[in-house]
Amino acid sequence: MHELIIIGGGPAGISASIYAQRKRMDFVLIAKDVGGQVIKAGEIENYLGYALVDGILFVQRMMEQMEKLGVKPVLDEVVKVSRTEGGFLVRTLSGKEFASKTLLFCTGAEHKKLDVPGEREYIGKGVSYCYTCDAPFFKDREVIVVGGGNSGFEAAEQLSKYATRVYISEISDKFKADEVLKEKVLSNPKVVTLLKHRLLEIRGDGREVKEVVMEDLDRKRVYSLSVDGVFVEIGLKPNSELAKSLGVLTTSRDEIIIDCNNRTSEHGVYAAGDCTNIFAKQIITAAGDGAKALLSIYHDLTYGISSWI
Ligand SMILES: Cc1cc2nc3c(=O)[nH]c(=O)nc-3n(C[C@H](O)[C@H](O)[C@H](O)COP(=O)(O)OP(=O)(O)OC[C@H]3O[C@@H](n4cnc5c(N)ncnc54)[C@H](O)[C@@H]3O)c2cc1C
Numbered sequence: 001m002h003e004l005i006i007i008g009g010g011p012a013g014i015s016a017s018i019y020a021q022r023k024r025m026d027f028v029l030i031a032k033d034v035g036g037q038v039i040k041a042g043e044i045e046n047y048l049g050y051a052l053v054d055g056i057l058f059v060q061r062m063m064e065q066m067e068k069l070g071v072k073p074v075l076d077e078v079v080k081v082s083r084t085e086g087g088f089l090v091r092t093l094s095g096k097e098f099a100s101k102t103l104l105f106c107t108g109a110e111h112k113k114l115d116v117p118g119e120r121e122y123i124g125k126g127v128s129y130c131y132t133c134d135a136p137f138f139k140d141r142e143v144i145v146v147g148g149g150n151s152g153f154e155a156a157e158q159l160s161k162y163a164t165r166v167y168i169s170e171i172s173d174k175f176k177a178d179e180v181l182k183e184k185v186l187s188n189p190k191v192v193t194l195l196k197h198r199l200l201e202i203r204g205d206g207r208e209v210k211e212v213v214m215e216d217l218d219r220k221r222v223y224s225l226s227v228d229g230v231f232v233e234i235g236l237k238p239n240s241e242l243a244k245s246l247g248v249l250t251t252s253r254d255e256i257i258i259d260c261n262n263r264t265s266e267h268g269v270y271a272a273g274d275c276t277n278i279f280a281k282q283i284i285t286a287a288g289d290g291a292k293a294l295l296s297i298y299h300d301l302t303y304g305i306s307s308w309i
Helices: 011-022 036-040 055-069 131-138 150-159 179-186 283-303
Strands: 002-007 027-031 078-084 087-092 097-105 109-111 142-146 165-170 191-195 197-204 209-216 221-226 229-232 236-238 269-271
Touching: 002 011, 002 087, 002 283, 011 027, 011 036, 011 055, 011 283, 027 097, 036 055, 097 283, 131 150, 131 229, 142 150, 150 165, 150 179, 150 229, 165 197, 179 191, 209 229, 269 283
Parallel strands: 002 027, 002 097, 097 269, 142 165, 142 229, 165 191
Antiparallel strands: 078 087, 087 097, 109 236, 197 209, 209 221
């Protein structure tokens, strides 16, 4: 039985693994990928020590650090976690099983889906959840961004460098992005705003997106809009299903609830990064949270647990 299993290979999981290795703990890091959301982040300007760094390069640097310390992640998906006497059993998609005394969830978050007809069919054929990855494919084309928060406006800003027209649709009567970003994007003549609009359907010819069906909630009108791309930016969904299967408490937004030492409501289960209820969902906070969680686990395994939430 290992002391610890870390699930997830984003900044939180990587940071925890580095601390675990330096503490000479007996642990396993299991991750579907190494880098997590950072792979899609494009240029990063807010990580301490880097004025500007590309996401892929940043991931490479983290991998180099892991390699130097001898951390070897198991590249696999965890599909089941269960309690055993004295610990936990983790099963992966490839059929491997691992046992440990403690678990650390660093499973991050994923983009929410619209759940409308055509969305799944056209993923990668015009429907995208990553403007930093896909914006250049829409040169001289027309696109719609769904979601009027910061991510939606950042997507619209990037897309306006390539596309001829960028619609930005928001279901409520207000855009929620920061004022500076809003001013910048809304002053761009290529940007067309659609407040109080709902996207009902994505249609195409089987090969690529051709149009979307929109509902104008004010005028109570349904109409179709010709576009080549749909960028979905309606928020993130934390990957907390596995933790929930152990009885771990979550918020109404499905975030794993942790205390200031990264303990969850279940004995021996810890969480860090974007899958938790920490307010700031950033690389620097996830990395710090992973480190903090590991030190907390090390403390609890070594000296016993003093208090629980
Ligand atoms: C487009 C984009 C741009 C961004 N730009 C910035 C930026 O400029 N600056 C900034 O600070 N932040 C930025 N962020 C946010 C930042 O990337 C995240 O806050 C950060 O990556 C969270 O780290 P994490 O380790 O908690 O989770 P994640 O990065 O989400 O990593 C989660 C990991 O868990 C793995 N996983 C999930 N479920 C399982 C399972 N069942 N089995 C095994 N592995 C599993 C995933 O594969 C992944 O490796 C951006 C995010 C996106 C999407």
